[in-house]
Amino acid sequence: MYIIDTHAHLYGEEFHEDIDQVIERAHLNGVGKIFLPNIDEASISGMNQLVQKFPGFFFPMIGLHPTDLTEDYQDVLFRMEEQLARPEHPYIGIGEVGLDYYWDDRMKKEQLAAFDFQVQWSLKYDLPLMIHCRSAHADLVKVLQSYSGEPLRGVFHSFVGTPDEAEELLVFQHFALGVNGIVTFKKSALPETLAQVVPLERLVLETDSPYLAPTPYRGKRNESSYLPYVVCKLSEIYGCEETEVIRQTTETALKIFDKVKGE
Numbered sequence: 001m002y003i004i005d006t007h008a009h010l011y012g013e014e015f016h017e018d019i020d021q022v023i024e025r026a027h028l029n030g031v032g033k034i035f036l037p038n039i040d041e042a043s044i045s046g047m048n049q050l051v052q053k054f055p056g057f058f059f060p061m062i063g064l065h066p067t068d069l070t071e072d073y074q075d076v077l078f079r080m081e082e083q084l085a086r087p088e089h090p091y092i093g094i095g096e097v098g099l100d101y102y103w104d105d106r107m108k109k110e111q112l113a114a115f116d117f118q119v120q121w122s123l124k125y126d127l128p129l130m131i132h133c134r135s136a137h138a139d140l141v142k143v144l145q146s147y148s149g150e151p152l153r154g155v156f157h158s159f160v161g162t163p164d165e166a167e168e169l170l171v172f173q174h175f176a177l178g179v180n181g182i183v184t185f186k187k188s189a190l191p192e193t194l195a196q197v198v199p200l201e202r203l204v205l206e207t208d209s210p211y212l213a214p215t216p217y218r219g220k221r222n223e224s225s226y227l228p229y230v231v232c233k234l235s236e237i238y239g240c241e242e243t244e245v246i247r248q249t250t251e252t253a254l255k256i257f258d259k260v261k262g263e
């Protein structure tokens with residue numbers, strides 16, 4: 001049994017110096033696989049080099065992050081899709097994609113168009129979505145509702161919403177909520193929300209490294225080896241053994257990311 005970090009940007013320059021030690025610490029702390037969401041075109045080749053160096057441990061996704069949209073985003077999406085169209089491509093998911101009106105709401109129309117276009121990739125190439133959503137809950141639900149009846153699946157990454165928002169997302173049956181270090185923060189309302197309305201089997205673990213390190217590393221560079229702090233907190237919230245948290249979240253992650261072999 002092992003932990004899966006479903007969302008880590010370990011290909012970033014923050015890790016260039018010591019990626020080997022970061023991986024070793026992850027292993028020592030029970031992390032068996034790490035999924036890498038892509039954010040833009042420039043990060044693709046570094047991410048894939050890392051995947052090739054550690055096959056069976058790192059698994060890449062491809063997608064354009066909503067805060068990385070440029071004026072020529074349609075050309076970027078065209079070139080990204082060329083990669084997906086190759087039958088031997090390495091990608092296990094579309095991500096990270098979504099809507100972010102917090103950082104920049106000037107490009108709402110373009111964000112919605114880019115997101116919708118990449119949701120279609122999910123169906124066309126039979127891959128799960130890794131969804132980023134900030135200050136855009138209603139629009140996210142609206143886009144996904146327009147695909148009701150289609151076999152969409154994926155993760156609502158870094159969920160921090162209200163109980164009502166959690167319930168509205170859980171209506172999408174083949175999706176899980178991604179939980180990271182935020183759940184360990186002192187004033188976070190997330191533990192209560194999870195306990196109230198989210199069954200353990202609808203959660204997956206993530207770090208969002210290098211961001212969102214759990215307590216006691218809050219504010220520092222995050223890495224996958226810190227996931228046991230999140231596991232420990234979830235075992236408190238759900239009143240179960242830590243091994244049960246790991247077993248259940250790993251099973252859910254492998255069910256959604258079904259291109260990844262379990263072993």
Ligand SMILES: [Zn+2]
Binds near residue numbers: 007208
């Ligand atoms: Zn991310």
